Amino acid sequence: MTRPTVNDIAREAGVSLATVDRVLNARPGVRPKTANAVNEAIIRLGYVRDMAAANLARSRSYRMVALLPDGDSQFVQTLADALSDAASLAAATRLELDLRRYPPEDMHVLSAILSGLQPEDVAGVALMAPETPVIRDAVRALRGRGIPLVALGSDLPNTGRDHFVGIDSHAAGRTAGVLMGRFCRGLSGRVMVIADSMLLRDSIERRRGFDEVLLTDFPGLDVMPTLETHGSADLLRRAVGECLAATPDVVGLYLLGSGHRALAALLRERGLLGRFVVIGHELTPHTRQALLAGHLDAVIAQNPGHLARSALRVLRAKADRIAIDEGQEQLRIEVVIRENLPSEPHENHQSDAA
């Protein structure tokens, strides 16, 4: 009827509570034979440890740190909000999040922050950062100190990070490529690709996936070299403006990163809005607006809420040395068009976690 407890196990296995406790928490001093008896009782009764009670008794609290680059990127801002929200929900289960921003121009600052984190203060770190040698070393040292770390949004494959929370950029680029190809059905011409910087792993991988698909499946479309904007609206106007003037047969635009507002302004000035198929990444207020207005045909996105919750769940599991549920942590590559645009998220209220 009611859920079995540790006492039930003790009775069922014919041992004392203390012994059950030793087995459950892998404490030493139990003969294998006795341990077996206990484990069998556990299975027989279908015992599931009450994590709530366990954490309460442990009076453990999970102090996590999230590190995001500073700056005015809307995606990062949205992600920061999602992390705060997720953390305030998880607060009911004794998790607290220290959300910090670091100056993106100097990786030594971030490195210093990472070096300052000690296992007694921090149960886990979620980090969104490019993989530079400095960062790689800092992450390795952090993990050497026993602090779990998940890479957030952008992977850090050669650092031994515990987990990557984010989508596969290559597959995301392929998805963008297929949509571009299919939306341009019957057309032939050139596709412009606009990126913030091609030094970022994500941009490179997206571009690679995109090219692959267009090359093999859509031979009528010709992908042009990447225009880099370095996050500057002016640079985008200039570069894209010149390129459009010089290339009459552009049929599609692929925005690897930011710059949606500047692009829309440019196209509006020239009366070209709606002339091309435009595909971008990440759902932000700007891209949302562009989708609604019809300037943008599709967005390939990862859900910031899922990113945030997944990161915290994984960190907690790592802190508890528990296996993670791979299925739940697998993030989807979302395709967003005007018709399936989720309604604007509004104010968040406090609520139950779990």
Next chain:
Amino acid sequence: MTRPTVNDIAREAGVSLATVDRVLNARPGVRPKTANAVNEAIIRLGYVRDMAAANLARSRSYRMVALLPDGDSQFVQTLADALSDAASLAAATRLELDLRRYPPEDMHVLSAILSGLQPEDVAGVALMAPETPVIRDAVRALRGRGIPLVALGSDLPNTGRDHFVGIDSHAAGRTAGVLMGRFCRGLSGRVMVIADSMLLRDSIERRRGFDEVLLTDFPGLDVMPTLETHGSADLLRRAVGECLAATPDVVGLYLLGSGHRALAALLRERGLLGRFVVIGHELTPHTRQALLAGHLDAVIAQNPGHLARSALRVLRAKADRIAIDEGQEQLRIEVVIRENLPSEPHENHQSDAA
């Protein structure tokens, strides 16, 4: 430093623990003035109730019932699996799920099951069922007894259900319509629509959204009357076969419900695989396979894992009479193509809930 507890609030507000407890749990017998003082202290200290401890003390366990139609629908089967998984994760937070299937041919059986549920045994019900008068009455009676109910997958708008967990079918149909229209760019011709039954609310709404979009935005495409298969592969073969023979200018197929395998078989026989743009709903082993093989161009899906978790979260919140986090419960209309197909979910292991 450490998290504030009820005792801290009592001290801060200058009242006793008992009073704080009365305020926190909305028990009667506290003057508004005193309650205010307590609430202010709560805000001042940034107190967050430790749900783990609270549930422990309440020694409450949430016994939920999920009712799904029986039969071999792959989507329902996937959803049932997702519910089991979600429940086994939530078991650590004292939730148990009683997952039942009812015979879809006789709504009186389901009605009887619903009538048999009593508030002392059941903390909430998740129901996937068509809205018939019999069901409507049974649901109203259930809610009259004080048992929260969420509609799962398919809404029951006129029953006073507490919440609908699922996607907007009309918007899903519109999404399908846009994809059909854009994937058929440059073509003109007719689009076949195949449904299990047009008596189901979902089918009607999807169809309506689909038609809307094609009519206004893609005038070159002509939507044909719906072919109904009633879940029968034979009927599908016959009806679709005849229709294809009689209609040479078909460019697209829209499958509102099931029948992907039968359709693929038929098209293969006639050497028509890949000839049309095919769009369907829900990600199941069949549609997954069809996407990979290239017979199916896009699937409009709702994530069964999210459905399941959302349903359980909402039911728990209702049982606790807590507000739900609308943002988190909003389900996305997913667009799945071959390139963003999530990898096959494999075995699930037990793990911590969050």
Next chain:
DNA sequence: ACATTTTTGAGGTACGTTCCTCAGTTTTTG
């Protein structure tokens, strides 16, 4: 059979909250 080591049992306190009782205090009402 003895000493030694290892394993087991019994019992306690703690975690933060809920929920109960009962006595004492304040406020409202007639």
Next chain:
DNA sequence: CAAAAACTGAGGAACGTACCTCAAAAATGT
């Protein structure tokens, strides 16, 4: 202004688990 009603305080038991101590029992080596 007294009686009634409403409110408040103090304390304790309980939820299921973790973790500690100390003593008793069992297994081990000689």
